[in-house]
Amino acid sequence: MTQATATPAPRPAPAPPRSYQFPRFERSTLPNGMRLVVAPVTKLPLVTVIAVVEAGASVEPAGKEGVAALTARLLPEGAAGMDGAALAERFEQIGASVESHADWDVTAVSLTALTKQLPAALALVRDLLRAPEFPEREVARLKEERLAELLQQRTEPRGLADEHFSHALYQPSARYASPADGDTSSVKALTRADVRAFYAARYRPAATTLVVAGDVTMADAAALARDLFGDWVGERPTPAPAGIDAVQGGRLARVVAKADAPQSELRVGHRGILRTAPDYFDTMVMNAVLGGLFSSRINLNLREAHGYTYGAFSAFEWRRGAGPFFVSTAVKSDVTAAAVQEILGEIDRMRREEIGADELTLATSYLDGVFPIRYETTAAIAAALANLVIHELPDDYYDRYRDRVRAVTTRGVLQAAQQHLHPDELRIVVVGDPTVIAAALGEVAGVGAEVVSADALERRA
Template identity: 30%
Template sequence: MLNRTVAPAFKQVANINFIAPLEKQLSNGLPVFIINAGEQELVRIEFIFDNVNWNVQKPLQAIAVNGLINSGTAKYNARQIAEAVDYYGAFLQTEYGADYTTITLYSLTKHLPSVLPILWSVLNESNFPEQELAIYKQNQKQKLQVSLQKNDYLARKNFAHAIFGNTAYGSDIQLESYDELDRTDLLAYYQAAYQASNCTIIVAGKFDDNSFGLLDQVFGGSWSNQEVFAANEFEFVPNEDKSLYIEKPEALQSAIRMGNLSINRTHRDFPSLQILNCVFGGYFGSRLMANIREDKGYTYGIGSGVASLRQAGYFFLATEVGADVCGSALAEIEKEVNLLRTELVAEEELDLVRNYMLGSLLGSLENAFSHADKFKNIYFAGLDYSYYDNYIQKVKTISAEEIKDTAIKYLDWNAMTKVVVGKK
């Protein structure tokens, strides 16, 4: 009989294999990275553009272009684009990130001859109709008005602005920022950013030589956008005020967000910091969850993370707690920070974290798309696959002493910017 009171023995993941992409170029020199894998006749093609020409006076310029890029072109209006893509069972997704903007096409491989020309028109001939821009402004202002009533949104927004200032990483977007959007500015940014010299294509799924030939036929020629652009560069000035409190007397819950500027993926200590974060608040069995949720019952959920951006990295912690226990929750969080800086993690706890992290990495490599995502992490950081080798080795071998040293170096309560929205 199976004794269910005894947990099964740990068995550490032995090998984790990555599928490296094949690198090719279109006729115009545009780099293409291809992971030709999978059983289904499905392909994902990502056109990834660096965010450029940052203008602090126009913080929504790049965001709005990404949101409106498929709202009309010289050949199609917004409805025609949506109907044509949908007719072939394809999906066109736009995504704005802190460093990059991505236009992604999901399609059956056999329908690429029909949908790629539509995407070409979007990337070369978008004209941002005034009517669509007016609708966009109205919708986004309504969404922002709703978001500004939510404590967690205010905490996240004010935290980003506190550590990153008026950069693309932390711009303080207001309702009037949408009123200042202008079609001429959108066209100027579109023509500068959306061109072959600022683009990387990453393909995952069923994609053979014939498919590449079709991609080259459609996108390998000259793009109409040939404007000068400058890569975004930022300087981050540390915020002297480490405590920001936005009072809401009627609040039943208080949102807490705290953290600080830190290192990104290019730093040799980053894997160690990821392991430390996992112990602290990076998974459901973390210390923060065990204390603040399970033991004290202050919250439904609490977590921490380390984020890697092109020009910075940062550590953050986020939760919402009962307004009447906010001060107690902050005290417990501080206690957990100090414990990691002063005491060694038990080997049993460390083994659990090791197995969780290795299992999570292995589980995240379930298809060609996820292998492409792992490639993007290293490619845009200027790294190679040795990064993952080093990461896996560090997870397997890190000692409790190393975790303590990492906590002393990177987990400092006094260095953290603390934002509380609600009551404390």
């Protein structure tokens, strides 16, 4: 076959974009302090509900790490006189499956259902939030499953790298140092009484926001909320204590030993910034250029220039406290040190010189253009609204988002890099074969690499 020889058409320039607006939404508050956020979206006869409760891992009492996740998982395992099987059957009968989980900041109970099933669905959410039973047998089962998961993680490089990175970054006393779902010693010690105490202290109307997005009006959603939650009482609980994000500081290189590993799993990073930082947009665009896009510097360097990896990225993890900034990748074992060197070099370059105008345009026009794609479904819209609630962002946040992205300058990106990237504070954690990687890694890092066993955190516990 011959290739087409005609002069090809020139690359088409983009047409003007069609206008897009993030869905309108309204807020209201019940007399007991429970808040309501409703976005009427009438594309399909569907509605997504997310109940956001300020009951995340960061408000757990010391020694009870993992109780938030355990409590959240127990909600659908018994409530209002129904066991887990009966509840599953009820949700299935209305065509909805319910998710209940806790992260660092909140517990979220979510489901999507046909609009006509909204009253029944919300009544079940009420049962989970207000009448959970925490059956002893299910407490024991979920504890055992978490412990087995931790055991399995000893040989799972990604989870292992994440866990060791957090441990290497934060101070031992900081909540962020150990896994959100708890570690072996804390989970083993949890009891049903701990779950009940956490529930009683944290599941309160004034700490709960009901987000509803879909084919529903504010009036209808508010009436349902009043009926189901109006007589729920309880004071607003105390916020998370200070110090959950305290870091150790300084540069470190640590190899978590995995003998004969064909690949090294890398995490390189330090403390990030607060979601409410005034230069959030500069920082987000900076990260997009550094490692947030396929065409970012780190991915192009490690993957497309060197062929070291299947992919590499960087991210700021947004929590109410300062979550980590980190670069994440998996590379062939024998290029581990070289890959770390490239990562360190890209972080330095980001701080040293302004990015090119073309790089800025690429990142900002990507973030601008991709914006509507993120909110295609009611579930995605509800999740976006839940984010407003969790991070206490202003109501016009999504309306102003694209303008604020477009307003970022190369100067702003440089300042964000200089203020928020800290080469001297980088914690370099590698899950891999120490005999192949440790010596060269220590040299590149300039601090010498310590070697720990995969179960080091286990034995500490």
